[in-house]
Amino acid sequence: MSDAAQQYRETAGRFGELVAGVPDAATWERRSPVPEWTARDVVRHLVEWFPPFLAGGTGIDLPSGPPVDEDPEGAWRAMSDGVQALLDDPASADKELVNPYIGTVPLPEAVSRFFTTDVFMHSWDLARATGQDAGLDPDRCAAILEGMTPMDEMLRASGQFGPKVEIDPDADAVSRLMAFIGRDPRRS
Numbered sequence: 001m002s003d004a005a006q007q008y009r010e011t012a013g014r015f016g017e018l019v020a021g022v023p024d025a026a027t028w029e030r031r032s033p034v035p036e037w038t039a040r041d042v043v044r045h046l047v048e049w050f051p052p053f054l055a056g057g058t059g060i061d062l063p064s065g066p067p068v069d070e071d072p073e074g075a076w077r078a079m080s081d082g083v084q085a086l087l088d089d090p091a092s093a094d095k096e097l098v099n100p101y102i103g104t105v106p107l108p109e110a111v112s113r114f115f116t117t118d119v120f121m122h123s124w125d126l127a128r129a130t131g132q133d134a135g136l137d138p139d140r141c142a143a144i145l146e147g148m149t150p151m152d153e154m155l156r157a158s159g160q161f162g163p164k165v166e167i168d169p170d171a172d173a174v175s176r177l178m179a180f181i182g183r184d185p186r187r188s
Contacts, residue, residue: 015080015120018126019077030130058097120140125183152164167185
């Protein structure tokens with residue numbers, strides 16, 4: 001099993017636990033740390049942006065599940081199981097994703113860099129919106145932050161991240177990463 005497949009299994013597994021841990025329908029409508037998004041919208045974002053990105057760059061279509069509005073857990077599970085099956089397939093190691101903005105990237109690396117990392121960071125958003133513990137690994141947060149920091153200007157220009165939130169430089173790695181991507185870790 002590739003590192004990308006194992007990393008996705010762990011990250012998506014934790015996100016799936018958070019999705020399954022939402023106690024009731026009303027909780028899905030709670031605001032998330034992402035402006036204008038509810039807890040349901042966090043799941044919607046992941047379920048809706050990655051399949052077209054993957055299909056456009058590889059021609060691979062992921063299975064679709066129920067609509068997020070009707071069944072966020074089922075929608076997440078169907079799409080995520082498709083990603084895991086793709087990464088578990090030994091033939092995927094030889095495939096590439098081609099994108100006009102990022103060039104040509106080996107498929108497992110593309111999934112890891114763009115989707116697995118996004119799922120990891122949005123786990124914090126979903127946990128905060130639903131009153132759960134994200135359980136993010138501080139060492140992984142520090143590594144992601146270290147990799148993103150040199151690209152700060154480009155990331156902000158992409159519109160995918162909010163303005164950095166100023167926090168104590170001695171804050172824990174999870175808080176520093178969240179502040180870097182535009183979340184205020186001090187807010188509940």
